[in-house]
Amino acid sequence: MTPAAVDIRGFGYRPPTRTAWALRDVDLAVTPGEHMLLLGASGSGKSTLLRAMAGLLDAGGETAGEVQVDGLPAAAARDRVGLLMQDPDAFLVLSRAGEDVAFGPQNRGLPPDQVEERVASALRAVGFPYPAARPVAALSGGERQRLALAGVLALAPGLLLLDEPTSMLDPDGAALVRRSIGEAVRATGSTLVVVEHRVSDWLPLVDRVVVLTPDGVAADGDPDSVARHPAARDTWLGGPPRLPARPRAASQPGTPLLTATSVTYRHPGGTVDAVSEVTCVSSASSVLAVTGPNGSGKSTLAHLLGGLVAPTSGAVTASPTLVAGTLADTRPHRWRARDLAGRIGSVFQNPEHAFLTGSVREELAVGPRAVHPHRTDLSGTVDRLLDQLRLAHLADANPFTLSGGEQRRLSVAAALATAPQLLLLDEPTFGQDPTTWRELVSLALDLRDAGAGLVVVTHDLGYRDAVADATLQLDQGRVVAP
């Protein structure tokens, strides 16, 4: 397997049904065996470029220029290329590990003994800790991503393309996948192009950094010189953005708003507790961060605290400050939805799960209308939120057509529309640019200073360091620290 060369000249692409070009005037050459990190702001066309190199662009769109792999048009050189994306669950096909790795080589028509050999060496290359008969359903997220990587390596690609391979993993899982990739690339010598957000972790594996914008390549060179380039400011190359100094509003947290006492939750029909005997407090004017590996029960805890799910045992109780009214029950999961929304807001990991209407403006009006069915002057609240979260120009757009960052801002705005005193955020900074990241930090701190209590579930340790007053660490449903 010889490493592949990539030659891109004047490349542009307009996706079908869109009038705007995703990319224009891209000139890029990658030499065989080179390791390249591809950066750019959200929407800069990084994924499009990777797909172009893999020869997988939708043919219904319009293309300009050319993309060549080893001298052939990318679409003709597809068997030289391997592409790994961020979601192993949108990649794995079969139910047993070894069978799935064999899927790619089988599609290429390789004879069975060669397939077997490729599967064995690929599983070895990623350090897969189980035998090949292991069911995929029994694997953790990080293990599944490593299995997906094995599936790609089994194709013996000369060009390895990675589209945010670790963004859905917790830090430990990400490190393992990174190490596997590093070892595999060193062993095979294949050309590597990586798109990732956690830039600092990838710098040791690459020798070249390219910053991409919709109008072409903005910067190209070794990491240090590119870091000084102005285009790098929209990327994570310079590390986390500098935050303006903020005076600590209060040294002591305010009154407790919500207390979880020994809460346990087991999914109906499940065999283990998702959350086990967790005790924590969320207070006004303070931010509680909940951290832990994937599968440690963080999101489930957020659902319990948000009053969305009833605990199997233990209790989540709201303090009189939070109840603020004539509710008989102090347990949020017993409240009517409209009583809940006015007191506790939840922002989900996937913003699209919360969209209920066909326009941004309507979306913001849903909550207030539910909480105060008789009020007619909602436009003031809605307009204020549109401005505050920079969504005014999208007021009439369908929420599903927004970009990832816009959707996240919308879901936060929608939760804030009912003015809850307690706000729960699940992975708010997932996949965000430095600009949005900084906004989310300011937003959290503004809310805290205004007296709200926040609970933030996050993998992003930088975000945690920037906003958290206290941290709760979970592992397998239990509190590990403090």
Add this chain to the structure above:
Amino acid sequence: MSTPLALPRELGTTAFTRANPLARLAPAAALGFANVVTLDPVTPVLTLVVVGSALPVVGLPPRQLARSTWPLFAAAATLLVVNTLAYPAPGVGSADLGVGATTAVRLLAVALPGLLAFATIDAVDLTDAVVQQLHIPARFGYGALAALRLMPLLTQDWRHQALAARARGVTPRGPVARLRDVGRRVLGLLVTAIRRATRLAVALDARGFDGARRATARPSEWSRTDTAWTAGGFVVAGVVTAMSIALGAWQPFFG
């Protein structure tokens, strides 16, 4: 609903469970057909006797058996009640239990063999058999199998969407609101589903899915035993029908 591709762990290994999936479905189809075409009580009773005595061969543990089949028995019971009340007796609107019972036991005889067969069949094995034995194009077979992997995720998405609506303060009240709510939820699920499917399709193509050549490491075999199971199913169906005719009970519903 947790692991759609996993068979019951306690599934026994019998000649039946080792057979080709299609060879397990064929006798079920034959028996089902034999019972659909007639309205007499004898054919289904004979069929159920045969199926009952073949239960050990099917290989399902008793608890799994009970869990899988009770909804069918419940449906048959409902049908018994419904058809007893719905059959207009000549002259007077009195109920006829005989008719109700016959249609109920006929339903059992039609549906039970297929239910038992499917309970022993694994999705990947079925796909392999359908592609190799029935010559369904491989892209459709394995494309469907890949989509099936999304089911637990979509189930979770459906649940999260319900939680998110509650978090926004929305509780649909009244039939119109409930209807709109269901429509909205289905739309949301379809959007998520199509997004996942689009990403999955790119991954599949990246793994050579749309290539012309395809080799299979999991050959789906058809042995003489499989032919025996298939033929046997038709023979039993024929015998049961013949016995029913001999007893004068056979009553083709289209007659």
Add this chain to the structure above:
Amino acid sequence: MSSPVPDVERASAAPEASAPPGWQTVEIVVTATIAVAFGVVFWAWNLMWAATGGAFAALPPVQGLLYGVWLVPGVLAGLVVRRPGAAFFAATVAAVISALLGSQWGLVAVVYGVVQGVAPELVFALRGYRRPGLLTAMLAAAATGLGSLGLDLVLYYPTWSTSWKWLYLATLVTSAVLVAGVGSWLLRRALAATGVLAALPASRQE
């Protein structure tokens, strides 16, 4: 990349290539996924159906009114994907999946799936698989309803009086046309507005 007006709405201004001749991978996977997604919905719907069954036992033909939901996958797949065989593929996959998951109907479900796939497929074929409008959707749904009705009458209700059968037909076909016809058409329109259908080549000719 955000723009003042999402340019999905300006799609009609953009020149479009015609759809490639064969089924694309994304179309296959999306069709199958529609079937899987409805598998999830049906599981939730079944719970509700079981609850209302008791109240309706006295007048079973009325249960036909709720029937339409089960007929949606085939019709919707035909409307969304617009390929010959899409309706058949989706309905059959939905049925096989429900059988694999342990539906009490097993092989019978597969027979229903085939019929619920062939019926709308015929209607779409008669229209030449061109842009199916509301009327086509309603006809496809009605055909699916009639096919299912036929199966129901053979399997469950062969002994009913003619008047019961006509009542059942009326309620079932009404439910089919409203839920699986108009409902599917509305769903398709809403899906197009979200932009997710842009990835489907045959679906772009608006």
